[in-house]
Amino acid sequence: MTLLELDDLSVTYRIASGEVPAVRGVSLTLDSGAALGVAGESGSGKSTLAMALLRLLPRDARVGGRILLDGEDVLAMKWGRMRAVRWAEASIVFQGAQHGLNPVRRIGDQIAEPLLVHGLAKPDAARRRVTELLEQVGLPDWRARSFPHELSGGQRQRVMIAMALACSPRLIIADEPTTALDVMVQAQVLTLIKDLVAEHDISLIMISHDLSVLADVCDQLAVMYAGRVVEHGPSREVFHDAKHPYSKALAAAFPTVGDPASRLAPQGLGGDPPDPMELPTGCSFHPRCPVALDGCATMDVELWPAGPGRNAACVHVQEAS
Amino acid sequence: MTETQAATEAVSTVRPTLLEARDLHVEFASRGRRARAVDGVNLAVGEGEIVALVGESGCGKTTLARTLLGLERPTSGEVRYGGAALDYSSKALKAYRRQVQLVLQDPTGSLNPRHTVYEALAEGPRIHGLPDEREVVATALSRAGLRPPDRFFLRYPHELSGGQRQRVVIAGALALNPKVLVADEPVASLDASVRGEILALLLKLREELGLSALVVTHDLGLAWNIADRVAVMYLGRIVESGPVEQVLTAPRHPYTQALMSVLPESPERVVLTGEPPDPTRIPGGCRFHARCQVLASGRAAEAGVDGKCRSELLDILPAVPETQAACHYAAR
Numbered sequence: 187m188t189l190l191e192l193d194d195l196s197v198t199y200r201i202a203s204g205e206v207p208a209v210r211g212v213s214l215t216l217d218s219g220a221a222l223g224v225a226g227e228s229g230s231g232k233s234t235l236a237m238a239l240l241r242l243l244p245r246d247a248r249v250g251g252r253i254l255l256d257g258e259d260v261l262a263m264k265w266g267r268m269r270a271v272r273w274a275e276a277s278i279v280f281q282g283a284q285h286g287l288n289p290v291r292r293i294g295d296q297i298a299e300p301l302l303v304h305g306l307a308k309p310d311a312a313r314r315r316v317t318e319l320l321e322q323v324g325l326p327d328w329r330a331r332s333f334p335h336e337l338s339g340g341q342r343q344r345v346m347i348a349m350a351l352a353c354s355p356r357l358i359i360a361d362e363p364t365t366a367l368d369v370m371v372q373a374q375v376l377t378l379i380k381d382l383v384a385e386h387d388i389s390l391i392m393i394s395h396d397l398s399v400l401a402d403v404c405d406q407l408a409v410m411y412a413g414r415v416v417e418h419g420p421s422r423e424v425f426h427d428a429k430h431p432y433s434k435a436l437a438a439a440f441p442t443v444g445d446p447a448s449r450l451a452p453q454g455l456g457g458d459p460p461d462p463m464e465l466p467t468g469c470s471f472h473p474r475c476p477v478a479l480d481g482c483a484t485m486d487v488e489l490w491p492a493g494p495g496r497n498a499a500c501v502h503v504q505e506a507s
Numbered sequence: 508m509t510e511t512q513a514a515t516e517a518v519s520t521v522r523p524t525l526l527e528a529r530d531l532h533v534e535f536a537s538r539g540r541r542a543r544a545v546d547g548v549n550l551a552v553g554e555g556e557i558v559a560l561v562g563e564s565g566c567g568k569t570t571l572a573r574t575l576l577g578l579e580r581p582t583s584g585e586v587r588y589g590g591a592a593l594d595y596s597s598k599a600l601k602a603y604r605r606q607v608q609l610v611l612q613d614p615t616g617s618l619n620p621r622h623t624v625y626e627a628l629a630e631g632p633r634i635h636g637l638p639d640e641r642e643v644v645a646t647a648l649s650r651a652g653l654r655p656p657d658r659f660f661l662r663y664p665h666e667l668s669g670g671q672r673q674r675v676v677i678a679g680a681l682a683l684n685p686k687v688l689v690a691d692e693p694v695a696s697l698d699a700s701v702r703g704e705i706l707a708l709l710l711k712l713r714e715e716l717g718l719s720a721l722v723v724t725h726d727l728g729l730a731w732n733i734a735d736r737v738a739v740m741y742l743g744r745i746v747e748s749g750p751v752e753q754v755l756t757a758p759r760h761p762y763t764q765a766l767m768s769v770l771p772e773s774p775e776r777v778v779l780t781g782e783p784p785d786p787t788r789i790p791g792g793c794r795f796h797a798r799c800q801v802l803a804s805g806r807a808a809e810a811g812v813d814g815k816c817r818s819e820l821l822d823i824l825p826a827v828p829e830t831q832a833a834c835h836y837a838a839r
Binding site: 374440448 | 563564668669670671698699700701702703704705706707710725726727728730731732733751752755756765766767769770771772776778779780
């Protein structure tokens with residue numbers, strides 16, 4: 187069953203010097219209980235996309251297209267309904283766990299806040315729920331009385347996840363949830379997210395620039411470049427056998443240790459991500475593309491079929507099919 | 508002379524040691540206690556060699572790097588460069604810093620936003636009174652892959668992309684013609700597609716200029732990409748070191764094994780519980796024993812070394828190029 191559907195979503199920021207198209211026509215669907223990874227580098231529009239889902243964008247952003255959450259149009263919701271949907275139906279985990287928590291309030295009170303604000307529990311029941319949530323994210327219940335500074339980075343990220351789970355949402359959006367964490371702590375947090383999603387039948391959208399992490403956690407992967415999805419498909423297939431040259435480069439950026447091909451041979455991509463105000467003509471990836479053809483500078487690309495359940499926006503894919 | 512000593516020397520004649528930590532200890536006062544951030548480290552970087560120093564935050568790897576640069580004074584032990592102990596007089600340190608240069612993680616934070624690329628790069632040569640400043644700056648920029656260099660002279664950091672900024676930082680280090688780069692997480696703040704380019708640049712500099720590098724990182728993929736040798740640090744000590752191919756394909760220390768196992772794609776995960784312990788409270792016996800999966804699973808007991816793990820201190824690993832691990836179980 188489809189839980190979330192994005193139909194031709196676009197986000198444009200209006201700034202003094204003009205308009206910045208950050209997301210340019212993205213269509214994706216997410217089934218309930220499924221996990222979707224959105225990959226891309228800074229400026230690709232992946233975080234803007236995440237914020238748009240819960241209408242958390244600043245006022246100067248203009249959103250077009252449709253976002254259907256459980257059949258309901260998010261962009262058409264009244265303000266009160268929107269507030270009810272946040273936390274209760276969909277919640278978000280940001281990357282900077284240290285900035286997401288109030289430094290002068292106890293952890294337990296902060297986890298209970300969405301429950302009380304949404305009227306989902308009375309104070310007593312909320313306290314019990316906090317204990318339950320702390321246990322789910324692997325923290326002892328006496329941590330409810332701690333302040334954020336008494337916790338390590340990994341523990342704070344667990345608290346953020348507990349908050350996101352508090353109102354039993356059906357969708358969690360995790361924006362680079364492990365970026366600032368160490369490898370071992372990252373593994374702990376990823377395992378936690380995977381288990382919670384599986385046990386509670388929650389849908390997940392995870393955003394990262396690390397394809398290997400996304401392939402590990404998510405079923406489906408969408409790779410974004412310059413505000414568009416350039417490749418979409420089952421995550422393992424996209425990671426191991428990318429069809430779009432940009433996805434290939436992203437996958438190769440994090441080498442598999444032990445793979446002789448990457449030993450003393452770091453793989454990079456020349457050039458820099460494009461300025462969204464001066465997007466290249468034709469395929470926006472063509473100036474950096476190692477396999478660009480003459481026509482790529484002028485020809486419009488779209489997501490073409492690239493095997494069962496897969497799409498890629500590359501002229502080479504279109505030729506092959 | 509025993510055979511192993513002869514073998515060690517044979518390797519060391521191929522790559523003479525340039526920069527070395529010898530029985531290095533660095534302690535700090537921390538909330539009324541002593542934090543043993545670096546607690547006995549032997550580490551050598553040879554000429555033209557790239558060594559990766561790997562570990563979690565709080566393991567002491569950054570303190571070790573800062574001490575090697577002369578930015579921190581060791582509590583005991585010594586830093587040696589070119590065969591002599593480091594002299595901490597300000598004149599000698601100034602000369603030393605021409606030889607050994609630092610590249611930091613965040614290029615945005617390491618560049619003054621109000622200085623042009625030219626000014627940022629000319630600062631070092633001016634301090635050291637090098638002639639032909641313009642020439643020095645231009646050469647450094649083109650070596651760092653910013654060509655043609657004069658196109659970048661008058662640019663400000665905010666006009667550059669993240670990858671270009673990190674190249675400017677590397678060019679700044681190259682301007683003084685150093686022999687060693689100490690790079691602390693050189694690509695951690697860069698985008699995935701740019702990362703490979705900067706790592707390829709470090710390899711190219713080694714090839715063209717014979718530059719040595721100590722790369723401090725928590726990223727084992729990075730070590731696999733560019734390093735000749737890897738040293739794994741845990742709670743102030745090197746727990747395993749050796750050639751990258753050997754250490755990263757057949758790790759012997761349980762800590763290295765755990766780090767490898769949490770890489771995506773790894774078949775079986777060993778997720779250590781807890782976070783790296785506190786350098787103010789280093790456990791007795793093997794410092795890793797409280798988190799060790801080999802001890803916890805009973806394999807150490809089967810091998811009859813569990814008593815040793817809990818109570819017997821391990822020797823500090825010497826600075827040799829061969830694979831070695833500080834572990835009672837691996838040594839059984």
